[in-house]
Amino acid sequence: MLQTSPLALVQRSRLWVVYFLWCLAFLAISPATALSVAPSFQDTDADRAVLLDGLDVLPRPGTPGTVSVFGPKAFAVLTGGGAQPHAMLGAARYGKGRVVVAAHGYHSASVKARNSNDPLSVFAHNAIQWLSSGKMKPKVGKLSLPIKQWKNYDVLIWLDAPEYPNADWVKSLQEYVRQGGSVFMGSCPWGWAQLSGKNIREEHPMNQVTAIMGV
Numbered sequence: 001m002l003q004t005s006p007l008a009l010v011q012r013s014r015l016w017v018v019y020f021l022w023c024l025a026f027l028a029i030s031p032a033t034a035l036s037v038a039p040s041f042q043d044t045d046a047d048r049a050v051l052l053d054g055l056d057v058l059p060r061p062g063t064p065g066t067v068s069v070f071g072p073k074a075f076a077v078l079t080g081g082g083a084q085p086h087a088m089l090g091a092a093r094y095g096k097g098r099v100v101v102a103a104h105g106y107h108s109a110s111v112k113a114r115n116s117n118d119p120l121s122v123f124a125h126n127a128i129q130w131l132s133s134g135k136m137k138p139k140v141g142k143l144s145l146p147i148k149q150w151k152n153y154d155v156l157i158w159l160d161a162p163e164y165p166n167a168d169w170v171k172s173l174q175e176y177v178r179q180g181g182s183v184f185m186g187s188c189p190w191g192w193a194q195l196s197g198k199n200i201r202e203e204h205p206m207n208q209v210t211a212i213m214g215v
Helices: 005-010 047-049 106-111 119-131 146-151 165-179 189-196 203-212
Strands: 033-035 072-080 087-094 096-100 140-142 155-157 184-188
Touching: 047 072, 047 119, 072 140, 087 165, 087 184, 087 203, 096 119, 096 203, 106 119, 106 140, 106 155, 106 184, 119 184, 140 146, 146 165, 165 184, 184 203
Parallel strands: 096 184, 140 155, 155 184
Antiparallel strands: 033 072, 072 087, 087 096
């Protein structure tokens, strides 16, 4: 699950724990505030090596939230650094499939051509490689596709997904992953909350999908 950052809790006091953060416009930042490689707390070095191939830090667009990694097959990918680093990107295996969860829109670069000079593009395409288990030419689609067509794709990108999917849609996506599909997801949570007026923790569709996966 994604959750708010400590900074947001200070700025928006009295808000109880939420699982996504406000998405600001992309901002240029200094290397000191870039995301850094997460320490390894389990045997996930090989997975992380694929996801972070060619990267030491990743520029932080805007103000990302944090990812809560709590499942036995889930792990942090990148943290915000500092004395008490919080995960900003997480990943997990679920059944035969995989998910990568970002506390910002890191996934959007995956539908564009890989740009080796852009760390965000490099990471997005690394994620596709990991999600597809290293396939040379994985089939990548968007979640705007009809559910019956999902099985024809190795990886689905959380783009143009239903704004308020029903329970059947959520269960179908969980089953798609369990059966071997993979999903790359990220969101603009604060904007979602403001527009929807709904509870992020309980009602945001990404949290509904990933809670069972431990991230």
